[in-house]
Amino acid sequence: MDKEKDKELQPSHPESGYAIEGASEQASVVDGAPHSEPVGRKEPKQRGQWAEVWRRLKRNRMAMFGFAVILIIVLTAIFADVIAPYSFREQNLRRIAESPSMDHLLGTDELGRDIFSRIIYGTRISLQVGFVAVSISVIAGGFLGALAGYYGNKLDNVIMRFMDILLAIPSILLAIAIVSAFGGGLVNVMIAVGISSIPVYARIVKASVMSIKEQEFIEAARAVGARDLRIIFKHVLPNAMAPIIVQGTIGVANAILSAAGLSFIGLGIQPPTPEWGAMLSGGRMFIRTAPHIATFPGVAIMITIFALNLLGDGLRDALDPRLKQ
């Protein structure tokens, strides 16, 4: 809505129209260096730019910590079969809701399943949901944003007004509406969460594209007869990557949270799939007698989200040196 305009009126935010969902504070910080400098000179040393970003990121201890945690989570997901002491669906009805012990590091749940193993397998589900949902929003939002930013005028108006409408529905509600209509399950959850974040990326990409398309190297590409689609994909979008990467990292965190929330109210991923939100929901009834059932999956979610946020913050600083004196 007018948010975008309001922001443009602030002298300190030259071209940012990014209203970032949930983490709106990033609004002003992702613009700047990598994409708004003239890139003509930089084209041959693209890699140099990313090496520089990596160098800056490496100096940020918190970000590297987050990165390391995410690596561990990814490895856990890949090697879940090797790490998990039990299967995620194996029930032992003799040992229901047991507290943590040597046999069951984090105890057993309401059906006598090993919580530790289920959390380990749960990394697969959460990472999958996070990455697929964000991919859906980045691809759809990026495409719409690029069209709006590049062609401007009427198309811009139509697309962005549609995005305004989507933004008027709080994203978790939109996801709830979609899932309640079409049913839960992994695929529907990923689609629902993905769709509900499309406007965020559309706005980010549009703002970047608008600032990039005015630059000389785009004019040069046009002058040598490159077609619009080629210009958008080869020249404009690669230079708009920085804010997408930052928002995408935080977006994965948000997607995991949303999916867990959907599962928590029974709309998301169905048992026996070891989804963290669903596990938590199952343990809710036993909060008085066996609190560990609901506690540990929540800790797993928190660690994952925390690490992703640390990395996201670090990436933002690394991509925008203006902020780090």
Added chain:
Amino acid sequence: MHRYIIRRMLMLIPVMLGVSFIVFTIMFFTPGDPARILLGERAPAAEIAALRTQMGLDDSFLVQFFNFVRNALRGDLGRSLVTRRPVAEELFARFPATLQLAATAVVIAVAIGIPVGIISAIRQYSLFDGTAMTIALIGVSMPNFWQGLMMILLFSVYLGWLPSSGIGTFAHLIMPAITIGTSSAALITRMTRSSMLEVIRQDFIRTARAKGLDERVVINRHALKNALIPVITVIGLQFGYLLGGAVLTETVFAWPGVGRLMVDAIRQKDFPMVQGGVLLLALAFSAVNLIVDILYAYIDPRIKAQYK
């Protein structure tokens, strides 16, 4: 100025129409026949067909949508498939509880977020700043339904200080409001800090200091005013998200608001209720943003100047 407000209010109309369209479309293509749900599985086909005609379910999509909007404008959101009572009536009965929860949460979030954010910015990289930022990041990272459960565990089960569910007294309000407000407090802290940092580095602040003004005056009179402008937008947005996020927290604390009503409705496949709930919360969200935008125009003379 009035032109700005009027223009901004008029923009709400197409947005709400669009929201209705999206919500209506989603529910329209939902498998399951409302007439059958109303009459039960065993009802004779003829009766179901008659009710379908009566409810207008045999009309084309566009006619149905048009009727839906026309009725909605009159405050008629259809009838619940479960209780048979008007959806609007049920929603409005529950809305004050949700509003109370969200408003309390916003107050908590602002009361924590703004002062902490300011101090963090003034003492950038200090111990206070580091601690506050770490806590804020943890606050953003906690799923609020889980935080709610943990608070119940600590304050109701172990300590027995607060009731774990229900509504009524102030004690009932504390845990749900804190649960919903935490992530907003964290976001507002971070936003205030970064906005403040950006302002502090600007030339006019350097000028104020160079004039020999007391640091307190520089911060209070010059920096704060400018730094808080973007924060207001975030507070408005947060208020909206809190209304939506209440869905989960209300479920945890059995708080009888719109969110919990919707979760129950979803379980019972009461689609008119879900539809109405989403519409109501989206309208509330848009209304809050409208108010924020208008406030914004009053605070920021640059907008005022544009519409003189």
